[in-house]
Amino acid sequence: MRSSGGNPATVISGQRGGGSLVSLIGVTRTYGRGNAAVHALDGVTVEFAAASFTALMGPSGSGKSTLLHCAAGLDRPDSGTVRLGDAEFTALSDRALLAVRRARTAVIFQDFNLVPALTALDNVLLPGRLAGRRTDGDRARELLADVGLADRIGHRPGELSGGQQQRVAIARALMHRPDVLFADEPTGALDTRGGGQVLALLRAAVDSRRQTVVMVTHDPRAAAYADRVVFLADGRIAGDERAPDTERVSSWLTRLGT
Numbered sequence: 718m719r720s721s722g723g724n725p726a727t728v729i730s731g732q733r734g735g736g737s738l739v740s741l742i743g744v745t746r747t748y749g750r751g752n753a754a755v756h757a758l759d760g761v762t763v764e765f766a767a768a769s770f771t772a773l774m775g776p777s778g779s780g781k782s783t784l785l786h787c788a789a790g791l792d793r794p795d796s797g798t799v800r801l802g803d804a805e806f807t808a809l810s811d812r813a814l815l816a817v818r819r820a821r822t823a824v825i826f827q828d829f830n831l832v833p834a835l836t837a838l839d840n841v842l843l844p845g846r847l848a849g850r851r852t853d854g855d856r857a858r859e860l861l862a863d864v865g866l867a868d869r870i871g872h873r874p875g876e877l878s879g880g881q882q883q884r885v886a887i888a889r890a891l892m893h894r895p896d897v898l899f900a901d902e903p904t905g906a907l908d909t910r911g912g913g914q915v916l917a918l919l920r921a922a923v924d925s926r927r928q929t930v931v932m933v934t935h936d937p938r939a940a941a942y943a944d945r946v947v948f949l950a951d952g953r954i955a956g957d958e959r960a961p962d963t964e965r966v967s968s969w970l971t972r973l974g975t
């Protein structure tokens with residue numbers, strides 16, 4: 718086990734796969750001011766290697782979602798640096814950041830974020846249409862088949878189970894071949910079977926497509942699909958576990974008071 722108190726000089730690197738793809742150095746994010754200030758991230762330094770699967774865990778309010786959002790460029794830190802490859806998010810204009818995010822990242826949320834009026838196929842095609850990219854229906858159908866939904870492409874979200882909806886969201890996320898998939902409790906609303914299918918797809922994105930996955934989860938069984946678990950407590954890195962298993966992750970969480 719290794720840990721860092723968030724010292725910017727100590728970069729916790731994500732081994733496995735290639736070198737570091739995503740890095741945060743000395744990142745702080747504070748909400749509110751004065752006595753009401755909440756230090757959601759308090760000097761976090763961490764790297765995520767290319768083609769690796771990392772789970773972010775920790776007690777409620779420890780800063781997991783804030784870290785994910787800063788790493789994904791959805792939120793801007795107050796200080797510190799966030800990089801994706803050679804793109805320094807913290808130095809980019811909003812417009813340039815959006816362009817990098819659209820090209821190289823995808824985000825999967827707990828509540829799927831599908832458009833209820835659109836079919837599975839049209840949901841998968843929508844981000845490309847909004848970004849003005851060429852529509853590739855064959856690829857969308859292929860991805861829906863890959864996630865086990867070949868016979869559901871014409872169904873709307875309301876006609877699909879939670880697990881099926883999340884698999885549509887994964888097909889949508891994979892459409893533009895992102896380097897990094899950020900997932901915020903992607904199995905939080907699913908039963909064990911549906912959650913297992915989603916986690917297997919995220920694992921396959923890393924193993925077969927060489928993509929990088931960073932996932933917030935509260936579930937030690939979900940974390941066991943990852944190569945590594947980074948633990949947060951009070952906005953700081955509290956631990957870093959390689960090749961995690963359910964038991965070790967659970968004992969970490971007990972120690973952190975979860």
Ligand SMILES: Nc1ncnc2c1ncn2[C@@H]1O[C@H](COP(=O)(O)OP(=O)(O)OP(=O)(O)O)[C@@H](O)[C@H]1O
Nearest residue numbers: 748749755757775776777778779780781782783784
């Ligand atoms: N928009 C906001 N305004 C004010 N405070 C916020 C905001 N977003 C997050 N916070 C606070 O920052 C801290 C970290 O929040 P964050 O959502 O990152 O934690 P988390 O570990 O993901 O929690 P959970 O497991 O409950 O989802 C919390 O104390 C939270 O209340």
